[in-house]
Amino acid sequence: MVLQTMWTFASWAGMLSFAAFVEAGPVADKRQAAKSCCVALEAAGLGERILYPGSASYQGRVDSFFSIDTRLTPYCFVQPETSSEVSQAVKALVADESCTFAVRSGGHTLWEGANNIEDGVTIDLGRMTTTRYHPEKGTATVSPGSRWVDVYAKLGEDGVAVKGGRTGTVGVGGLVIGGGMSFFSARKGFVCDTVEEFEVVLADGEIVIASRDSNAGLFKALKGGSSNFGIVTRYEMEAFEVGDMFGGLVLWNRTHTEEMIHAMVGFAENIEQDPYSTAFLMWWHDPVMFHETTILSGMHNTRGHVSSSLDRLLSVPQVANTTRLAPITSFNPELEIAPIRRRTLLRLTGRRIDNNDDEDGEDSEGDEDNDNAEDDDDNNDERGRRGKSSCCTSTKI
Numbered sequence: 001m002v003l004q005t006m007w008t009f010a011s012w013a014g015m016l017s018f019a020a021f022v023e024a025g026p027v028a029d030k031r032q033a034a035k036s037c038c039v040a041l042e043a044a045g046l047g048e049r050i051l052y053p054g055s056a057s058y059q060g061r062v063d064s065f066f067s068i069d070t071r072l073t074p075y076c077f078v079q080p081e082t083s084s085e086v087s088q089a090v091k092a093l094v095a096d097e098s099c100t101f102a103v104r105s106g107g108h109t110l111w112e113g114a115n116n117i118e119d120g121v122t123i124d125l126g127r128m129t130t131t132r133y134h135p136e137k138g139t140a141t142v143s144p145g146s147r148w149v150d151v152y153a154k155l156g157e158d159g160v161a162v163k164g165g166r167t168g169t170v171g172v173g174g175l176v177i178g179g180g181m182s183f184f185s186a187r188k189g190f191v192c193d194t195v196e197e198f199e200v201v202l203a204d205g206e207i208v209i210a211s212r213d214s215n216a217g218l219f220k221a222l223k224g225g226s227s228n229f230g231i232v233t234r235y236e237m238e239a240f241e242v243g244d245m246f247g248g249l250v251l252w253n254r255t256h257t258e259e260m261i262h263a264m265v266g267f268a269e270n271i272e273q274d275p276y277s278t279a280f281l282m283w284w285h286d287p288v289m290f291h292e293t294t295i296l297s298g299m300h301n302t303r304g305h306v307s308s309s310l311d312r313l314l315s316v317p318q319v320a321n322t323t324r325l326a327p328i329t330s331f332n333p334e335l336e337i338a339p340i341r342r343r344t345l346l347r348l349t350g351r352r353i354d355n356n357d358d359e360d361g362e363d364s365e366g367d368e369d370n371d372n373a374e375d376d377d378d379n380n381d382e383r384g385r386r387g388k389s390s391c392c393t394s395t396k397i
C-alpha cells in the first residue's frame with residue numbers, strides 16, 4: 001500500500017515538476033487554476049496559513065530563497081505548522097488534478113523549479129521549526145523548516161548535537177533526504193545515516209512512519225533519495241555529546257598548489273586514523289577579494305584537536321587563517337556564501353598522476369584558464385584518445 005502510494009507520489013510529483021517547465025496552456029488559465037487551488041486550501045481550513053502577493057510576508061518568503069533563480073512567485077504560499085496541516089494541504093491539492101505545487105524547507109537548492117513554482121502553490125515548511133532533545137532515547141526530533149544553526153544552538157544547551165549541515169542557514173528538510181555532508185562525516189557517515197525515523201505525508205495525505213521496522217522501503221529511499229517520496233514532517237535523529245571544535249577557514253597563495261594537493265591526499269589517506277577531522281580544499285577565484293585565484297580550505301576537528309593531518313595542511317605558509325577552538329555555532333556563519341550570485345560554476349577535476357607522463361603538467365596549465373564545461377569534455381576526450389589519465393566534471397548552474 002505504501003509502496004503503491006510512493007509510486008503514485010513519485011510519478012505524480014514528476015508530472016507536476018514537468019508541468020512547472022512546460023506551459024500547459026495560456027498563462028491566464030494557469031493562474032485561474034492556481035487561484036482555485038489556493039481557494040481549496042482555504043476551504044480545507046488553512047486560510048490563516050496562506051500568503052498572497054501584495055503582503056510583506058509573501059515578499060519576505062520570495063526573497064528568502066537562497067538563489068535568485070528560485071525566487072519565483074507562486075499564486076500563494078501555504079505555511080503549515082503541523083503534520084496534520086501538511087496532510088490537509090496535500091489532500092486539498094491532489095483532489096484537483098490541475099493543481100501544481102512545490103515543496104520548500106530551507107530553500108537552498110540553486111536551480112529554478114526545485115523548491116518553488118511560478119503561478120502554482122508552494123508548500124512552505126518554514127514554520128515547522130521544532131528541535132527537541134530526548135536524553136532517554138539519545139535522539140533529537142528536528143522539524144524540516146529548521147535551519148542548522150538553530151538546531152545546533154538549541155541542542156548545544158544540553159551539550160549535544162546531531163549530524164547536520166555546515167552552513168548555518170541551510171535547511172534541515174532538503175539536506176537530510178539528499179544525503180548530507182557534515183563536520184562529523186568521517187566518523188558517522190552521511191547525515192541521513194543517523195536518522196532513526198521519518199514521519200512522512202504521502203501523496204494521499206496519509207501520515208506514516210518510516211523506520212527500520214515500519215515502511216522500511218520508504219525509510220531506505222529517503223536516505224539520499226531526495227524529494228518526491230512524500231513530504232517529511234519530522235526527523236528523529238541520533239544525538240551525541242559534543243564540545244568545542246577546532247577549525248576555521250585558511251587561505252593559501254596558489255603557488256602552493258602542489259604542496260596542498262599532496263597534503264590533502266595525505267589527509268584523505270589517513271582519515272581512518274583521524275575520523276574526527278574533515279577538510280575541503282577549493283581553488284577559489286573571487287575578483288572582489290583577491291586578484292588571483294587562491295586556495296581555500298575549511299578544516300574542522302570535532303574533538304577540538306589539531307590532528308597530525310590537519311597540521312600538515314597548516315604547515316604550508318598561509319595568507320589568512322581563522323582557525324580556533326570554539327562551539328559549533330561559531331563555525332556556521334563563516335561558511336555562508338552571499339546569496340546574490342545568479343550563476344555559479346562548479347568544477348570537480350580528478351587526475352591520476354602518471355610518473356612517466358611529463359606532458360601532464362602542460363595540460364594542467366591549460367586547464368586553469370579554461371572555464372568552459374564543453375571545452376573540459378573535449379579535453380577529456382582528447383586525453384582518453386592519447387591514453388592519458390584524467391577526468392573532469394563540470395556543472396554550470
Ligand SMILES: Cc1cc2nc3c(=O)[nH]c(=O)nc-3n(C[C@H](O)[C@H](O)[C@H](O)COP(=O)(O)OP(=O)(O)OC[C@H]3O[C@@H](n4cnc5c(N)ncnc54)[C@H](O)[C@@H]3O)c2cc1C
Pocket residue numbers: 066102103104105106107108109110114115125144164165166167169170171172173174175177178179180181182226227228230231232233335336337
Ligand atoms: C551555501 C550552501 C551551503 C551548503 N552546505 C552544505 C553542507 O554543508 N552539507 C551538505 O550536505 N549540503 C550543503 N548544501 C547543499 C544543501 O544540502 C542542499 O541544497 C539541500 O537540498 C538544501 O536543503 P533545503 O531544505 O535548504 O533546500 P530546499 O531547496 O528547500 O529543498 C531541497 C529539495 O528537497 C525538497 N524538500 C525539502 N524539504 C522537504 C521535505 N520536508 N520533504 C520532502 N521534500 C523536501 C524540496 O522540494 C527540494 O526539491 C549547501 C548548499 C548551499 C547553497
